[in-house]
Amino acid sequence: MPGKQPAHYRGDPVREEVLGYGSQSITDHEKEAVVEALEGDYITRGPTVDEFERRVADLVGVEHAVATTSGTTALHLTGRAAGFEAGDEVITTPLTFASTSHAATYCGAEPVLADIDPHRRTLDPDAVREQITEDTAGIIPMHYAGHPADIEGLLDVADEHDLTVIWDACHAFGGTWRDEAIGAQRDMAIFSFHPVKNITTGEGGMVVTDDDDLAERLRQLRSFDMDYDPAGHESEPWYQVTEGIGYNYNVTDMQAALGLAQLDRLDEFKQRRDEIAARYDEAFADIPGLRTPPEPVEADPMYHLYAVEVREEFGCDREEFVNAMHAENIGVQVHYVPLYYHPFFQEEYGYTEGMFPETERVYEGVVSLPLHAEMSDDDIDDVVRAVERLHAHWN
Ligand SMILES: Cc1ncc(COP(=O)(O)O)c(C=O)c1O
Incomplete structure (x- = not known):
């Protein structure tokens, strides 16, 4: 049983195998x-x-x-x-x-x-x-x-x-x-x-x-x-x-x-993705500085990503969060580097960083946690434990 210290700060990771943020499910x-x-x-x-x-x-x-x-x-x-x-x-x-x-x-x-x-x-x-x-x-x-x-x-x-x-x-x-x-x-x-x-x-x-x-x-x-x-x-x-x-x-x-x-298997996929999102919602509801995904507006979405936003009250910035989660063997990903940061958009169309304030604010904090139909309950628990451990470390 790993201790409470995050792996990024010399603890043992919450799991040995890397959990990807997304995966196919083939039977x-x-x-x-x-x-x-x-x-x-x-x-x-x-x-x-x-x-x-x-x-x-x-x-x-x-x-x-x-x-x-x-x-x-x-x-x-x-x-x-x-x-x-x-x-x-x-x-x-x-x-x-x-x-x-x-x-x-x-x-x-x-x-x-x-x-x-x-x-x-x-x-x-x-x-x-x-x-x-x-x-x-x-x-x-x-x-x-x-x-x-x-x-x-x-x-x-x-x-x-x-x-x-x-x-x-x-x-x-x-x-x-x-x-x-x-x-x-x-x-x-x-x-x-x-x-x-x-x-x-x-x-x-x-x-x-x-x-x-x-x-x-x-x-x-x-x-x-x-x-x-x-x-x-x-x-x-x-x-x-x-x-x-x-x-x-x-x-x-x-x-x-x-x-x-x-x-x-679409209904099965949707049900599992819904369950994972609901378990994350519940687990993260009281963690300050971790903004969970918005309530769906007039929709029953198929959750493709579970993208949280890491804010100052969490205790660390997004870069530290991503690297610390990777150290726990939890695959997280950022969706997306805004298009106007890409060399193609800057060189071809003259865009520069900082141009769109709302996009900037979201991009600064956004991170996708693992979410796919192959995840077991233990996998979900590992993600929750890793997030809780990081939050505890900085607070
Ligand atoms: C929003 C969005 N648009 C377009 C694409 C491109 O899809 P594909 O990888 O099938 O070419 C992707 C997939 O990565 C995507 O996430």
Whole structure:
């Protein structure tokens, strides 16, 4: 039984094995599904991908789901389908992964950052309004940690200025907002199925939309921008022609089989993530200086991250907290270094550190604690004990 002294200060760690902040959960159910797909006629994009897309579309409650190779390529396809191009500006949040902005950059458009609402840690509709110019073509909000952004407020801004909205819902698969799935809102939403996400296909992503024209464009771009059935060539079955610069973002039937098997376990994943978040909420409620995640606003989110904010009263700063948790063998991570700190944003668009006060305040303290469906009760206890031990050390 380790003593009370944190490992960072010469004590023994709360556990011997490193606990990752995120992880996939794979059982025989997934393994059997993938082997079955491997034994089928298709191993590239085939009927299992169609089935996976149908299941996701039905679950989200939209007409179309278009599977792609990652959340990043899903974002690229949405930017192209939206028609973003050089000269356009697209407003997004600084507190996100770089790929969110690539729905704009990959198309030659400029990503314009706007500050966040510090409660939700997502794009603030009023801050978006301040950034709108005659060149603004779209908005890309991100549902941080799985909690929905201010969907209504952001759709209002989009309506006022006739903007395309692309929801980066990489964190939010499986959650609901006002009883509809997060991702069902117009114009398009994208998911990531990277192993730390709410379900996984190894690598993978999906675009969902109700718009028939956007869906057709997304599908064609995903596969070489190829018209496989051009008018006037009905009797020439070989006649397939590229209409523009498309991509090979096709996913395989093996990945889709994995995705379908993960969907079978979605309720189990949600229940476990909810339980872990609830146990953390309870354990940390009375620790001064440790701000627990915001109450969900009109939502039942699938908790992707459990991101706390370490404040002065806790006794140490975030850097010390992260290193001390790592010394306890508890994997924690910071989501995210704001985009305007990245050399690319500074060199390409002239951003500098300190530009967005609310993002700064959140970034200073934010840390994601381990949260994934494979965590045991003992794992949760280890995280709680490590946090309590650090707090006791500094108080
Ligand atoms: C918010 C957000 N957007 C985009 C991505 C990119 O997804 P992927 O890793 O599947 O390309 C991620 C995943 O890391 C993410 O967390």
